[in-house]
Amino acid sequence: DVKVTQSSRYLVKRTGEKVFLECVQDMDHENMFWYRQDPGLGLRLIYFSYDVKMKEKGDIPEGYSVSREKKERFSLILESASTNQTSMYLCASNGGNSPLHFGNGTRLTVT
Amino acid sequence: GIQVEQSPPDLILQEGANSTLRCNFSDSVNNLQWFHQNPWGQLINLFYIPSGTKQNGRLSATTVATERYSLLYISSSQTTDSGVYFCAVDYSGGGADGLTFGKGTHLIIQP
Numbered sequence: 736d737v738k739v740t741q742s743s744r745y746l747v748k749r750t751g752e753k754v755f756l757e758c759v760q761d762m763d764h765e766n767m768f769w770y771r772q773d774p775g776l777g778l779r780l781i782y783f784s785y786d787v788k789m790k791e792k793g794d795i796p797e798g799y800s801v802s803r804e805k806k807e808r809f810s811l812i813l814e815s816a817s818t819n820q821t822s823m824y825l826c827a828s829n830g831g832n833s834p835l836h837f838g839n840g841t842r843l844t845v846t
Numbered sequence: 847g848i849q850v851e852q853s854p855p856d857l858i859l860q861e862g863a864n865s866t867l868r869c870n871f872s873d874s875v876n877n878l879q880w881f882h883q884n885p886w887g888q889l890i891n892l893f894y895i896p897s898g899t900k901q902n903g904r905l906s907a908t909t910v911a912t913e914r915y916s917l918l919y920i921s922s923s924q925t926t927d928s929g930v931y932f933c934a935v936d937y938s939g940g941g942a943d944g945l946t947f948g949k950g951t952h953l954i955i956q957p
């Protein structure tokens with residue numbers, strides 16, 4: 736079974752803090768993704784990566800950056816957290832044209 | 847970008863009932879996937895179905911790519927089927943550009 740692991744289930748941070756969300760997959764997938772999910776807005780793609788050290792902007796990249804130094808790990812960085820970044824963050828991975836698998840999600844609250 | 851519309855937005859059924867969820871998309875797609883998000887927020891991949899019909903237990907899905915829609919059938923519903931069902935499409939090919947999600951169908955199965 737594919738396993739996508741997100742480092743934290745719940746996270747509370749203060750406005751202005753730098754926040755790191757970590758995601759690790761164990762299936763040697765080339766592609767990794769970060770989505771955020773908000774009520775009424777559904778799932779929106781923030782960033783994705785199709786190879787080590789490669790990254791592409793999704794639909795809502797503003798205020799975020801990412802890092803992929805190793806194939807199995809994809810990190811989402813909030814450079815200076817703001818209250819409008821309070822959300823559920825979901826990491827996912829797949830290999831080419833294959834089913835997408837999600838982690839359990841990190842519910843981030845910025846106060 | 848591509849539009850993905852799901853219907854109905856909400857559905858309440860008694861245990862044992864059957865249901866059909868619909869997903870319409872506005873452009874040609876390379877693949878289509880169905881997901882179930884349980885009440886704890888976990889997103890589970892149900893089907894990878896760019897075309898044709900697949901079955902998995904009480905669930906089945908059909909995609910008619912030429913007419914730009916997909917249907918998810920749930921038979922003999924159980925309370926554990928409750929949650930939100932998402933349809934998601936990839937219209938750019940290669941699987942590495944991320945999926946575009948519909949807003950989901952919120953299903954409640956009452957005992």
